[in-house]
Amino acid sequence: MLRLTCPCCGxxxxxxxxxxxxxxxxxxxxxxxxxxxxxxxxFLRDNPKGPHLERWRHSYGCGKWxxxxxxxxxxxxxxxxxxxxxxxxPDIAARMGGRA
Amino acid sequence: MQRYSVFALVRQAMGxxxxxxxxxxxxxxxxxxxxxxxxxxxxxxxxxxxxxxxHGMRRVAVLEKGWIGGGNTGRNTTIIRxxxxxxxxxxxxxxxRSLYETLSQxxxxxxxxxxxxxxxxxxTQHEVRGYRRTAQANALQGVxxxxxxxxxxxxxxxxxxxxxxxxxxxGALWQPRGGTARHDAxxxxxxxxxxxxxxxxxxxxxxxxxxxxxxxxxxxxTTRGPIRCGKLGVVVAGHSGxxxxxxxxxxxxxxxxxxxxxxxxxxPCMDVVVMANTVHGYMSQSDxxxxxxxxxxxxxxxxxxxxxxxxxxxxxxxxxxxxPMLSRLKMLRWWGGIVDMTGDRSxxxxxAPVEGMFLNCGWxxxxxxxxxxxxxxxxELMAKGHSPLASAFGLERFREGRFVDESVxxxxxx
Ligand SMILES: Cc1cc2nc3c(=O)[nH]c(=O)nc-3n(C[C@H](O)[C@H](O)[C@H](O)COP(=O)(O)OP(=O)(O)OC[C@H]3O[C@@H](n4cnc5c(N)ncnc54)[C@H](O)[C@@H]3O)c2cc1C
Ligand SMILES: [Zn+2]
Numbered sequence: 091m092l093r094l095t096c097p098c099c100g101x102x103x104x105x106x107x108x109x110x111x112x113x114x115x116x117x118x119x120x121x122x123x124x125x126x127x128x129x130x131x132x133f134l135r136d137n138p139k140g141p142h143l144e145r146w147r148h149s150y151g152c153g154k155w156x157x158x159x160x161x162x163x164x165x166x167x168x169x170x171x172x173x174x175x176x177x178x179x180p181d182i183a184a185r186m187g188g189r190a
Numbered sequence: 191m192q193r194y195s196v197f198a199l200v201r202q203a204m205g206x207x208x209x210x211x212x213x214x215x216x217x218x219x220x221x222x223x224x225x226x227x228x229x230x231x232x233x234x235x236x237x238x239x240x241x242x243x244x245h246g247m248r249r250v251a252v253l254e255k256g257w258i259g260g261g262n263t264g265r266n267t268t269i270i271r272x273x274x275x276x277x278x279x280x281x282x283x284x285x286x287r288s289l290y291e292t293l294s295q296x297x298x299x300x301x302x303x304x305x306x307x308x309x310x311x312x313x314t315q316h317e318v319r320g321y322r323r324t325a326q327a328n329a330l331q332g333v334x335x336x337x338x339x340x341x342x343x344x345x346x347x348x349x350x351x352x353x354x355x356x357x358x359x360x361g362a363l364w365q366p367r368g369g370t371a372r373h374d375a376x377x378x379x380x381x382x383x384x385x386x387x388x389x390x391x392x393x394x395x396x397x398x399x400x401x402x403x404x405x406x407x408x409x410x411x412t413t414r415g416p417i418r419c420g421k422l423g424v425v426v427a428g429h430s431g432x433x434x435x436x437x438x439x440x441x442x443x444x445x446x447x448x449x450x451x452x453x454x455x456x457x458p459c460m461d462v463v464v465m466a467n468t469v470h471g472y473m474s475q476s477d478x479x480x481x482x483x484x485x486x487x488x489x490x491x492x493x494x495x496x497x498x499x500x501x502x503x504x505x506x507x508x509x510x511x512x513x514p515m516l517s518r519l520k521m522l523r524w525w526g527g528i529v530d531m532t533g534d535r536s537x538x539x540x541x542a543p544v545e546g547m548f549l550n551c552g553w554x555x556x557x558x559x560x561x562x563x564x565x566x567x568x569x570e571l572m573a574k575g576h577s578p579l580a581s582a583f584g585l586e587r588f589r590e591g592r593f594v595d596e597s598v599x600x601x602x603x604x
Contacts, residue, residue: 091499092490106500110489112444129589133442133533137431139493162445163493 097170098154111145114157141186191386214385219392223251226419228397230254231263234425235380236565242387245573250389255396259377262427265527267450267484270559271308271368273335276594278582280331286563299379301371308368308463313357321363335365400436406545422547428528430551439543442588443530447497448487448555451524455479469508497526529554534593539580548572
């Protein structure tokens with residue numbers, strides 16, 4: 091079973107305690123953005139075969155959103171970090187080997 | 191092509207079955223083709239077959255990185271139905287279902303199409319309303335379905351527990367001409383038919399790059415050398431995003447795992463297909479007697495072809511409530527496939543942003559049933575640049591907000 095450590099409360103949670111929330115760090119579009127920008131925001135995804143930055147919610151725990159860096163082929167977890175901020179912290183980025 | 195028949199069987203039996211020829215040729219790749227199809231699943235093979243059969247294209251190759259049918263086509267639970275809500279879906283799924291009716295004869299290969307009937311259980315009031323609406327839509331679309339009550343459900347499938355405490359069976363959407371077919375046979379029959387019309391089926395040949403010059407596709411790089419092509423059809427299901435990346439664009443698709451499992455074989459006890467969408471479980475009995483069971487897709491992005499334990503547990507928990515007799519069964523095999531999910535749960539059959547490149551993907555958890563119709567439409571699109579069956583499934587629908595929304599209709603889509 092996939093297990094992720096919630097960076098907010100520190101609990102190492104089973105997948106069944108978490109809710110998956112899709113790709114992380116999407117740029118949110120608003121009024122004034124054109125159709126192509128909305129399409130990219132709402133629908134187009136990198137969907138990588140390899141390292142992936144993704145949102146998770148600790149639904150049956152503290153309830154907070156956080157971000158996990160995980161490999162979609164090997165299931166290796168490079169680390170988790172709070173949802174604030176625009177990218178992975180340097181140590182996690184290093185473990186990913188610049189592959190995302 | 192050596193035709194299959196009872197006489198051929200007798201003739202071959204007299205020669206100790208040593209005289210059968212290979213079902214399809216296995217040629218070395220040529221330097222160039224008019225059309226190259228990437229992906230030797232059912233959809234890719236059917237596309238190649240109809241390119242040759244309906245549109246006279248003979249210089250066609252199918253490139254498959256593993257073995258044909260080794261992707262989702264050989265991993266699925268083979269439910270065939272066409273009781274969708276939206277008109278464009280009903281058109282293409284019903285085209286496919288009707289082609290399945292005579293596929294064994296058309297391809298001279300027994301695909302074991304078994305129109306045993308599919309019922310989708312309504313276990314909440316919301317589902318009752320939803321399926322009544324679908325039955326009305328199907329009547330207008332010319333798709334034969336009917337909303338039936340719990341007594342008829344019990345009559346058609348005696349092993350169902352209709353009065354369960356949490357999710358009682360309140361009725362079902364019943365499509366009597368839905369059913370199952372043998373998945374491998376569907377891939378193999380199209381491969382054999384296509385090969386006979388001159389299509390080169392090339393296995394163990396992974397596409398590693400797509401050559402684009404001046405916005406136009408000119409060929410592909412493969413593990414067996416470069417191959418030039420006039421037109422390129424990408425039909426790789428869960429790997430569509432990877433191939434799109436090779437051509438420099440992104441797709442409205444995410445790849446996740448969908449799992450299935452089969453039980454030990456038991457005596458015949460269920461001769462219809464039952465889908466319980468509220469609890470995410472569905473089941474049929476194979477000719478060997480195994481109960482073939484599937485559930486919902488995992489949420490997270492996944493390329494492992496395995497899937498999560500928690501989902502299987504949920505599926506079995508739900509099915510045991512509806513089919514109490516299952517609780518004593520041992521499970522034999524358990525596997526996963528990587529499905530290509532779109533936001534509106536409808537496929538993409540479309541020109542790509544790169545000239546000369548075409549996409550057939552996004553079938554997600556429910557594309558086996560569509561193989562004949564999808565190949566038919568994709569071949570027409572590639573040969574003529576337009577296909578009435580495919581026109582609603584273009585890539586531009588996401589930008590334009592013209593979804594073919596089947597997610598609201600069914601909740602699950604096998
Ligand atoms: C567990 C499970 C149950 C399902 N149940 C049902 C069901 O009951 N009813 C139903 O209608 N549908 C069902 N489906 C969905 C159905 O299986 C798929 O929609 C359908 O088989 C897709 O066919 P395809 O030809 O597009 O893809 P695939 O059969 O996956 O074929 C794609 C092929 O592309 C190849 N490929 C990938 N990358 C490359 C590359 N770079 N170079 C060369 N080749 C490449 C792969 O090896 C693969 O063989 C189920 C799926 C799963 C996983
Ligand atoms: Zn937490």
